[in-house]
Amino acid sequence: MSWKEEYWKSIKSFDTEEKLDLYFYRPIGFLIAKIAFALRMSPTALTIIGLFLGITSGFFFSQNATNTSLLIASILFVSAGIFDSSDGQLARMGGKSTKLGLVLDGLCDNLVFASAYIGSALTVKAGYGVALIPISLLAGVCHSAQSAMLDFYNREYLYFGYGKVQNDYWNSTIAEANQEKNEAKTREERIFARLRFSWIWQQNKITTRSTEERLALRDLVHSKNTVELQNSYREHNQIMLRFWRLMGPNFHTIMILVCVFLRRFDYYLIYVDIIGLTLALFVLRYFQCQQDQKLFRSLKRKNLL
Numbered sequence: 067m068s069w070k071e072e073y074w075k076s077i078k079s080f081d082t083e084e085k086l087d088l089y090f091y092r093p094i095g096f097l098i099a100k101i102a103f104a105l106r107m108s109p110t111a112l113t114i115i116g117l118f119l120g121i122t123s124g125f126f127f128s129q130n131a132t133n134t135s136l137l138i139a140s141i142l143f144v145s146a147g148i149f150d151s152s153d154g155q156l157a158r159m160g161g162k163s164t165k166l167g168l169v170l171d172g173l174c175d176n177l178v179f180a181s182a183y184i185g186s187a188l189t190v191k192a193g194y195g196v197a198l199i200p201i202s203l204l205a206g207v208c209h210s211a212q213s214a215m216l217d218f219y220n221r222e223y224l225y226f227g228y229g230k231v232q233n234d235y236w237n238s239t240i241a242e243a244n245q246e247k248n249e250a251k252t253r254e255e256r257i258f259a260r261l262r263f264s265w266i267w268q269q270n271k272i273t274t275r276s277t278e279e280r281l282a283l284r285d286l287v288h289s290k291n292t293v294e295l296q297n298s299y300r301e302h303n304q305i306m307l308r309f310w311r312l313m314g315p316n317f318h319t320i321m322i323l324v325c326v327f328l329r330r331f332d333y334y335l336i337y338v339d340i341i342g343l344t345l346a347l348f349v350l351r352y353f354q355c356q357q358d359q360k361l362f363r364s365l366k367r368k369n370l371l
């Protein structure tokens with residue numbers, strides 16, 4: 067298999083990837099994954115390296131007196147994103163993807179952004195005082211909701227639109243996540259199961275797509291009408307998925323870097339996270355609901371439901 071073929075195999079799907087990912091993060095991440103594979107490193111090792119780079123960036127973000135510090139912070143922050151890409155690519159190349167790895171990957175992503183938040187927020191503390199704490203916490207909650215929805219619809223697209231059932235892209239229902247939590251045996255399993263449950267709970271509460279609708283689609287995934295479902299799902303969700311990418315790490319990263327170089331990270335917290343993207347989230351929920359209704363009407367006309 068050529069490197070080009072192997073690279074495209076390490077990509078989840080063309081539809082779910084942003085241009086910045088396809089032509090920057092993924093190619094560099096692929097090279098790192100190839101080296102890591104040769105060295106027999108695990109995806110978790112790459113995740114931890116990315117976490118270390120991301121947390122270190124938070125320190126340099128807090129030292130914004132010079133552009134040099136911010137440049138170092140930016141390089142570390144972007145590098146953390148590259149390693150975040152490479153761990154998933156390594157998992158797909160080596161077939162080592164696990165639920166534990168998925169949870170750990172998501173947890174480390176949150177810690178990286180939290181570090182950037184804290185470091186950058188400290189630079190505007192003088193202008194806000196203690197009021198900065200609730201502002202930052204609210205921005206963090208909004209960011210989490212935005213990330214949860216992009217992850218949710220990305221995974222739904224891969225599962226229903228591409229039939230990637232073997233790679234565990236199914237978004238668990240609250241009941242399923244709760245069962246996993248109750249069945250966890252070791253302390254480590256219980257911790258990660260609780261974290262996964264909180265993430266699943268958030269996604270299921272924010273989406274307008276009901277559990278019953280999702281289970282009905284899942285039944286179709288395993289039926290003889292799989293191809294028709296995939297075609298219909300992509301037809302009704304491809305454009306929506308492009309808009310959901312606004313909630314993703316790339317847009318957040320760009321806006322964070324713009325605001326920290328302006329020495330106004332408060333602009334990012336208030337106008338990007340709390341106001342702008344939260345309003346966008348509610349607008350997208352509305353249009354996603356409309357598309358879902360069209361999808362189900364289409365499937366019923368075809369006697370698939």
